[in-house]
Amino acid sequence: MAQTTAQRQAAYRARRATAGKDGNGERRLDMWVSSEADLALARLARRYAVTKREMLERLIVRADDAIVRRLDPDSEQWDLYFKASR
Template sequence: MATTSAERQRAYRARQSCAGENGERRLQTWVSTAAALALGRLARHAGMTRPTFLEKLVLDADQVITRAMSDETFDKYLALPRNKR
């Protein structure tokens, strides 16, 4: 029996949660048109996809911030409560 689009999508998302080194998480959010267009330009300029560029941007910013932290501050940073949806 053929699978429906919803079933294929569900299976794809389940596989993605285990993909790569540490799995992947889906982000779904709204940003301004200006930010979306800028992300597209930046990614294209860097020769990357938008998701790859966004991931690099976030990880680079996190690394810059954590390098400057003391051990105590770093421990507090890692223990930040989860954001509510």
């Protein structure tokens, strides 16, 4: 029996969620951003010759790395910071 469009889309999203080297997959973000932020993201991506997705991922990971490097793994701040991602 043929799948409906919704069933095919659900299967596709499930595959994306578990794909990847570590089996952790990808996460879908669905949000509105200001025109200012979107235009800035487009400029940054064009400057570095990457997609907007790649630029956003780089910005997020670099900002997170900068914070994590300053935290002591045995501190309350570390626990509080990583609690936000659970």
